[in-house]
Amino acid sequence: MALTTLAASPWAYVVMAGILIIDGFFPFVPGETGVVTLAALGAAGHGPNVWIVLGVAIVATMIGDAIAFAIGRTIGIRRWRWMRGPRVSRAFEWAAAGLLRRPTVFLMVAKFVPFARVAVTMTAAAGRLPIRRYLPISFAASTFYTGYHVIVAVIAGKAFASMPLLGAAIAIVAVILFGALFEVVALRTRRREERATPPPDGTGTAWVDPASPEAERVSSDRPLDS
Template sequence: MADVADLIYAVARSPWALFALVGLLVIDGFFPLVPGETMVVTLAALGASGHGPEPVAVLVVATAATMVGDGIAFLIGRSIHPARRVWMRGSKAQTALLWASGRIERNPGTILVGAKFLPFVRVAVTMTAGASGLPAWRYLVFSLLSATIYTAYHVGVAVAAGELFIADPFVGLAASIAFGILSATAIGGIHGMVTRAQRSRAAASVEHGDL
């Protein structure tokens, strides 16, 4: 067991760990089925306990990589409407696209920042921002803000857990990943409830108007 732990620590301290982090986060920007967030939390938690890269390095690298991945999604939306992408035709993706299209033009900053914490929604919002004709310079400002907040949140949680369980880094890692899953589930649940409530009010308004 000690040998396995030593191997994991060695990999985490290797420069290749940050290269892997960049690759995962870039892909995660337009294809949210890779463990980008988990890699951020893993490296930051191990770094906080002295067995990985410095959390500040994770924060800087992850923020930059997240912006690159989001930028690719933005360009995809600019060139090919997201609704035409094969992998965006599922029910979750289509729901996210409908939600994003109705809001991105009214308040792009708030939506781009808030959507970062919802995997399918954040990709749909970013692609919709590109398809909507949002100026690139405005998008870059919002992208920097959203990527920084999003990354700082995950690094902060990981560092807190890593320092709290510094004597047992793997317990800290498990705690930070568990917290991330629970918080993402809670945010997704709240988003779903708000969306359903808005749809119900809209349907009731239409029905009342018909009457």
């Protein structure tokens, strides 16, 4: 079939990498679907090498996250009007609060929530998380996130080796369901934290959006990981 033919082509890696890069800063693109599909077909013997899929996916995911990080560092999270809407502002405030408490864990966990991972990455950049600290976290988070999808895909692909497309479909459904469950848990946790503590306002804390008016009133020598 056309899908298995494309999966066996070197172009499959290029397409997957492109989707993952875009997904890093534009979460409406289902990047994990490409990873799961190729890994499942590869495990069933009808696609690319699973280890190459994993390696390319990790690198592409890091590049996508780096673009989101660069956007946050360059324009901040208050520059455009849509960023200042109530729901988006709450998401950024929630991300700031989490990054202040546990930046490493928060960046890794946020990978599993599409919209949250972009907000958290941009907030970390706007809050001046040092690049030297961000890069190893990004590598660890990308490896853990991508590895999970590949493991699920390999299990499904091998279990349905005689029906590779069915195995790929089952793997996709599994990761989507897990992602939805994770998002529900994260949303409930966020709401509980919002009720328990007031959102950060950029003053009196280590975090501040450089693009916000508060940036002029906060010393520039107080980075996120201070």
